[in-house]
Amino acid sequence: xxIVILSLLLTLFLFISCDRKSPKVGSERKLDxxxxxxxxxxxxxxxxxxxxxxxxxxxxxxxxxxxLAEYNSSLFRIANNFYKLNSETQSxxxxxxxxxxxxxxxxxxxxxxxxxxxxxxxxxxxQNDSAYIYLLKSEKLFLLLQDSVNLGKNFVDKAFVLLYENxxxxxxxxxxxxxxxxxxGDEKQKEYDAYNLIGICSNENxxxxxxxxxxxKALELVDRYEYISKSKVHYKSSTLNNIGYxxxxxxxxxxxxxxxxxxxxxxNLLEDSPYIYSTIIDNLAYSKFKLNEKExxxxxxxxxxxxxxxxxxxxxxxxxxxxxxxxxxxxNDTINSQENALAALDKAxxxxxxxxxxxxxxxxxxxxxxxxxxxxKEYIKISDSLQQEERKSKDKFARIxxxxxxxxxxxxxxxxxxxxxxxxxxGTLFVGLLLFVIRTQRAKNRELLLKQQQQKVNEEIYNxxxxxxxxxxxxxxxxxxxxxxxxxxxxxxxxxxxxxxLDSLNRFNDEESVNSxxxxxxxxxxxxxxxREISHDLNREKYxxxxxxxxxxxxxxxxQTNSFEAALSYSLDESIQWDKVANxxxxxxxxxxxxSLQNINKYANAKHISVEFKKDKELIxxxxxxxxxxxxxxxxxxxxxLQNMQSRVQECEGTFEIRSKKGKGTTTIVTVPEEKKSIEx
Numbered sequence: 094x095x096i097v098i099l100s101l102l103l104t105l106f107l108f109i110s111c112d113r114k115s116p117k118v119g120s121e122r123k124l125d126x127x128x129x130x131x132x133x134x135x136x137x138x139x140x141x142x143x144x145x146x147x148x149x150x151x152x153x154x155x156x157x158x159x160x161l162a163e164y165n166s167s168l169f170r171i172a173n174n175f176y177k178l179n180s181e182t183q184s185x186x187x188x189x190x191x192x193x194x195x196x197x198x199x200x201x202x203x204x205x206x207x208x209x210x211x212x213x214x215x216x217x218x219x220q221n222d223s224a225y226i227y228l229l230k231s232e233k234l235f236l237l238l239q240d241s242v243n244l245g246k247n248f249v250d251k252a253f254v255l256l257y258e259n260x261x262x263x264x265x266x267x268x269x270x271x272x273x274x275x276x277x278g279d280e281k282q283k284e285y286d287a288y289n290l291i292g293i294c295s296n297e298n299x300x301x302x303x304x305x306x307x308x309x310k311a312l313e314l315v316d317r318y319e320y321i322s323k324s325k326v327h328y329k330s331s332t333l334n335n336i337g338y339x340x341x342x343x344x345x346x347x348x349x350x351x352x353x354x355x356x357x358x359x360x361n362l363l364e365d366s367p368y369i370y371s372t373i374i375d376n377l378a379y380s381k382f383k384l385n386e387k388e389x390x391x392x393x394x395x396x397x398x399x400x401x402x403x404x405x406x407x408x409x410x411x412x413x414x415x416x417x418x419x420x421x422x423x424x425n426d427t428i429n430s431q432e433n434a435l436a437a438l439d440k441a442x443x444x445x446x447x448x449x450x451x452x453x454x455x456x457x458x459x460x461x462x463x464x465x466x467x468x469x470k471e472y473i474k475i476s477d478s479l480q481q482e483e484r485k486s487k488d489k490f491a492r493i494x495x496x497x498x499x500x501x502x503x504x505x506x507x508x509x510x511x512x513x514x515x516x517x518x519x520g521t522l523f524v525g526l527l528l529f530v531i532r533t534q535r536a537k538n539r540e541l542l543l544k545q546q547q548q549k550v551n552e553e554i555y556n557x558x559x560x561x562x563x564x565x566x567x568x569x570x571x572x573x574x575x576x577x578x579x580x581x582x583x584x585x586x587x588x589x590x591x592x593x594x595l596d597s598l599n600r601f602n603d604e605e606s607v608n609s610x611x612x613x614x615x616x617x618x619x620x621x622x623x624x625r626e627i628s629h630d631l632n633r634e635k636y637x638x639x640x641x642x643x644x645x646x647x648x649x650x651x652x653q654t655n656s657f658e659a660a661l662s663y664s665l666d667e668s669i670q671w672d673k674v675a676n677x678x679x680x681x682x683x684x685x686x687x688x689s690l691q692n693i694n695k696y697a698n699a700k701h702i703s704v705e706f707k708k709d710k711e712l713i714x715x716x717x718x719x720x721x722x723x724x725x726x727x728x729x730x731x732x733x734x735l736q737n738m739q740s741r742v743q744e745c746e747g748t749f750e751i752r753s754k755k756g757k758g759t760t761t762i763v764t765v766p767e768e769k770k771s772i773e774x
Contacts, residue, residue, distance in 0.1 A: 205234035245274030681741035697721025
């Protein structure tokens, strides 16, 4: 009986595990046909082959549009559709592509779903160890993502794997965990699976009351939700069969028969699910046999056997023959009893299923007394071997879980180490950047300090030049005053005396004396006037030099004229009020003039130089031109001299322009404000 329920669960799982919620197709589709093919491939009313073709077309369209925003979720949908249509090879290929892309993009959601679907593919092919590994991987990711719905479904899938490995306690625990996540949610079909699995495992562990409780909870879900009850999988019939089987184990055969008969009322049961129908018929016949009810026996046994042979249900066929053997043994029909028991053993040896062989050997030992010892010995051997395999299987799954946890822990350690390295690198980079900023700031501060010192030195040099020029002017003024004093006090005094003496000639009245006297007097007055004018000229500046800037420039230009062959013309706008111009501006203008003359002397080969200071509204325009060889201002690399000029102009808040062409000379134009401004020196 145990084998009947396990086989029944396997068939049910092939159907109910496929009912998954497909990932939502994004609202923004680049190709309408993709959505259309999805709809047709998922339409249950169409033939499976037609649906497969539409799903393949959807895959082809998706592969040619890999840039779609919903590519990963759409590819998973295609893989899931292949799985539902039992095209496992195509589903695996699609999942392989999806895992590669999702892993590269760190798309944890689709990685987790892909692992889960791979686990189910391996469940279907009875590769339970591989299935368990992938389900453990998906479980860890769903936990990290806090995806309770998919985590609950994953625990149900894991419970099926443990059931097929006869780990009933592990299966029950996994199904109970699933209920913690699924209860009260929308995944009622998976919730049904969890209740059903707990009921089956409780029955196998002989906890019959618990089994009945959970099977009834599963039945309540079926009755409450129409989409479950009307499914072609026939969940209600399957659950009623499971409840009947529990009653059968309790030897409450009337209640078992009642549930089997209710199960058979389900419409189209034979057409939709011959496996479930044949199982219910066989169980009904067996309960009737146990109650010694002869009605429809052995016809029910043979009806079940016929269906099982037709659909190649090997384990079910073996069970039917064992039940027939028991039935004929009860009628003392030894020949038919032994014949069915031997046929069951032959079939079990062909399939190689240990559970089927155990049931066949047990029955043969009961009906063939002559070889009972032989069959019992073989039964014990297979039973021991089966128990060892079950223990190994449990150990294997425990080891898989442990190793998976170890791998995850190693990954976590590596991730932690990577994070530490990243933090160390960021810290080092930050410290390095901080040191760089500090050093750069210090360099800027030093540069600023040097600049300030240079400006201070320039100011001191200028002041020294002013002082020197002032001393020269002072001495010149003193000298002029001395000469003026000598002229005034000496020459004029003596001339005045002569004029007085001549004036005394007025006493002579002869015509000649009078004419001579007037001539001398007029001449003396002229001399007196000339001397007075010379005296006044010496004592007055024809060109006033404010702060002596003009004099300094004049000296520089005079030195240029004396030292070099180039002719020099100089123009100064007298309307410029140099007393309003800041000292720093005058220093910078002087240095720019000095640097320009030096560049002309070195490189220009000029024959004529023009220097001009003029006023333009509130600005002073300084222009120096030459007729030298010139240069290309666009390609010529600017040296430190030109850079210094530009820097000085910027300090004065002015503008700096150089106009030059090869063979056509060079003109430098500097424009600065006339009014004094607050400029640090």
